[in-house]
Amino acid sequence: MRLASSALALVLLSGVAACGGQAPAPTSAETDTSQVEASEIDREAETERLNAFFETKFNESLSRNPMSATFLGSRENYDKWNDASDANRISEMELQREMVAEMQDLFDPEALSDQGRLSYRLAEYQLELAEKAHNRRWHTYTFSQMRGAHAGIASFLIGQHKVTSKSDAEAYIARLRGIETYLGQNLDNAKASAEQGIRPPLFVYDFVINGAANVIDGYPFEGVGPDRPSPLYEDFVGKVDALVTNSTITEDEASELKSEARAALLDHVYPAYFELITWVEEDKANANTDDGAWKLPDGEAYYRDRLAQMTTTDMSADEIHDLGLAEVARIHDEMRAIMQQVGYEGTLQEFFEFTRTDAQFFKPNSDEGKAEYLAEATAMIDTMREALPTVFNTFPKAEMEVKAVEAFRERAAGKAFYQRPAPDGSRPGVYYANLYRMQDMPLYQMEALAYHEGIPGHHMQLAISQELTGIPKFRKYGSVTAYTEGWGLYSEFLPKEMGFYEDPYSDFGRLAMELWRAARLVVDTGLHAKQWTREEAIDYLLTNTPNPEGDARKAIERYIVMPGQATAYKIGMLKILELREDARTRLGDAFDIRDFHDVVLRDGPVPLQILEENVEAWITNQ
Numbered sequence: 001m002r003l004a005s006s007a008l009a010l011v012l013l014s015g016v017a018a019c020g021g022q023a024p025a026p027t028s029a030e031t032d033t034s035q036v037e038a039s040e041i042d043r044e045a046e047t048e049r050l051n052a053f054f055e056t057k058f059n060e061s062l063s064r065n066p067m068s069a070t071f072l073g074s075r076e077n078y079d080k081w082n083d084a085s086d087a088n089r090i091s092e093m094e095l096q097r098e099m100v101a102e103m104q105d106l107f108d109p110e111a112l113s114d115q116g117r118l119s120y121r122l123a124e125y126q127l128e129l130a131e132k133a134h135n136r137r138w139h140t141y142t143f144s145q146m147r148g149a150h151a152g153i154a155s156f157l158i159g160q161h162k163v164t165s166k167s168d169a170e171a172y173i174a175r176l177r178g179i180e181t182y183l184g185q186n187l188d189n190a191k192a193s194a195e196q197g198i199r200p201p202l203f204v205y206d207f208v209i210n211g212a213a214n215v216i217d218g219y220p221f222e223g224v225g226p227d228r229p230s231p232l233y234e235d236f237v238g239k240v241d242a243l244v245t246n247s248t249i250t251e252d253e254a255s256e257l258k259s260e261a262r263a264a265l266l267d268h269v270y271p272a273y274f275e276l277i278t279w280v281e282e283d284k285a286n287a288n289t290d291d292g293a294w295k296l297p298d299g300e301a302y303y304r305d306r307l308a309q310m311t312t313t314d315m316s317a318d319e320i321h322d323l324g325l326a327e328v329a330r331i332h333d334e335m336r337a338i339m340q341q342v343g344y345e346g347t348l349q350e351f352f353e354f355t356r357t358d359a360q361f362f363k364p365n366s367d368e369g370k371a372e373y374l375a376e377a378t379a380m381i382d383t384m385r386e387a388l389p390t391v392f393n394t395f396p397k398a399e400m401e402v403k404a405v406e407a408f409r410e411r412a413a414g415k416a417f418y419q420r421p422a423p424d425g426s427r428p429g430v431y432y433a434n435l436y437r438m439q440d441m442p443l444y445q446m447e448a449l450a451y452h453e454g455i456p457g458h459h460m461q462l463a464i465s466q467e468l469t470g471i472p473k474f475r476k477y478g479s480v481t482a483y484t485e486g487w488g489l490y491s492e493f494l495p496k497e498m499g500f501y502e503d504p505y506s507d508f509g510r511l512a513m514e515l516w517r518a519a520r521l522v523v524d525t526g527l528h529a530k531q532w533t534r535e536e537a538i539d540y541l542l543t544n545t546p547n548p549e550g551d552a553r554k555a556i557e558r559y560i561v562m563p564g565q566a567t568a569y570k571i572g573m574l575k576i577l578e579l580r581e582d583a584r585t586r587l588g589d590a591f592d593i594r595d596f597h598d599v600v601l602r603d604g605p606v607p608l609q610i611l612e613e614n615v616e617a618w619i620t621n622q
Contacts, residue, residue, distance in 0.1 A: 047116030054472035079174035145207035176264035306564030324521025396463030444509030457491035486572015
């Protein structure tokens with residue numbers, strides 16, 4: 001996708017020419033210098049004013065979006081949920097339009113510093129994306145196995161709502177009571193999409209029903225005893241008991257809070273989830289087995305917009321598909337070299353089957369096996385952390401830890417994912433590994449997964465981004481999928497150059513992970529542009545990758561409900577590598593990979609076009 005035509009081109013090297021090798025003017029050099037310095041001071045002052053403008057708008061947005069505030073560690077509106085109604089979506093879109101119009105009226109980008117112009121440009125770019133997403137907001141499946149309030153409510157309260165005081169516990173109870181409205185608004189959105197003929201494929205329905213049912217399974221529901229608590233009640237009791245342990249509240253106060261929570265779960269949570277499950281079960285009769293975005297109203301244009309949003313390029317579905325085929329073929333050749341290295345005789349597909357099934361590649365599907373996996377993944381990240389200074393100048397301050405995906409959502413959740421730390425340090429970054437079925441987590445992929453989700457991957461990039469100074473918060477906490485996931489995949493490759501992946505099977509795992517992302521280019525476009533069926537896409541992954549069937553099936557089901565998202569990884573990685581090697585060639589001995597990584601990370605998430613401009617400016621300046 002090209003940037004908004006109204007945005008001015010970013011002048012990354014402004015001021016450089018004025019400070020270097022120009023012929024002296026008739027006035028004194030001292031006068032020239034003072035004029036340049038005054039100009040730079042004016043630019044910085046105007047950029048500070050722009051940042052203050054963005055800060056005000058960001059804080060206003062947080063006051064309207066309590067869940068976002070909680071994610072950032074704020075207690076503002078701690079007892080409330082976001083307004084998920086369509087009326088509010090329309091209102092938020094209009095507010096974003098007004099914000100950009102006000103920015104354009106108040107500020108001249110020519111009067112800003114480099115960072116100020118970049119912020120100005122990104123605000124316009126984000127509005128362009130938001131307009132397209134808003135126009136097709138009904139196309140996004142409200143509930144699926146990958147996302148939706150039915151599972152998000154529980155993971156939010158359990159993972160984000162901290163309880164360090166009685167008022168925090170009371171806010172938790174208020175949020176339990178508010179679930180009826182919040183989940184109801186999401187259900188209204190799903191109904192409105194369905195009325196327009198926009199429904200997820202048939203297979204999604206049982207995932208949603210089971211995911212919702214898991215939240216209301218256990219005490220105080222269904223007449224079971226407290227020895228089998230529901231996920232939310234167990235979480236609340238644990239957090240309240242911790243207040244008693246540290247003498248923040250009394251036993252009597254804790255008992256009263258637990259009683260109020262039980263009542264909220266029964267009177268508000270249960271009816272909301274029961275209504276959702278009932279409707280999903282009824283609407284299931286209207287679903288079909290068509291999988292791709294092509295089936296939706298104006299589906300071809302919708303998918304084209306999704307690809308542009310996810311990749312930040314104007315690549316067509318056919319171009320992305322062909323790129324995927326070429327990358328799959330290249331990686332297959334590298335895998336055959338590893339087959340020779342380990343002495344395996346047979347075809348590549350036979351080697352895939354060997355790595356899918358041989359017991360040496362898997363931990364036991366037991367509590368002990370899962371604990372060993374988490375401990376070893378943590379150790380790999382710790383070892384990588386010690387080696388970082390050889391390739392990085394800048395390091396995150398925030399801590400991170402490795403956890404298993406919680407039981408209530410592990411069946412539907414993805415293979416692994418990362419949750420950024422709280423800005424105030426109250427919550428570390430978390431690499432979640434899905435250990436629901438250990439057969440889907442082969443040991444030869446452990447190293448690459450740890451680097452991607454942890455260090456130097458998502459934790460490095462996201463933590464550094466939110467710790468940046470001198471840029472507005474919408475950039476610190478923003479998301480550009482091609483940039484973020486491209487960095488994650490690049491972070492799997494970088495350790496190879498650093499001397500990691502010493503075990504050839506582990507290096508095979510690295511290639512398997514890269515192959516997985518290359519194959520995504522093929523199957524995503526196959527599903528949504530070429531009308532492949534779910535089974536055709538699953539068969540392609542099973543034939544061309546070593547991942548087990550459960551892995552392939554879950555992945556294809558993910559790509560179906562999130563069109564285009566999976567294409568961002570490989571396209572982002574290839575762009576970072578392309579820019580790095582171009583810089584290495586042009587700079588020669590002056591190239592320092594640590595400085596290159598600073599250029600990539602210093603501005604927060606940016607579209608690939610802007611990343612390319614940033615690297616080009618750095619090369620020129622060198």
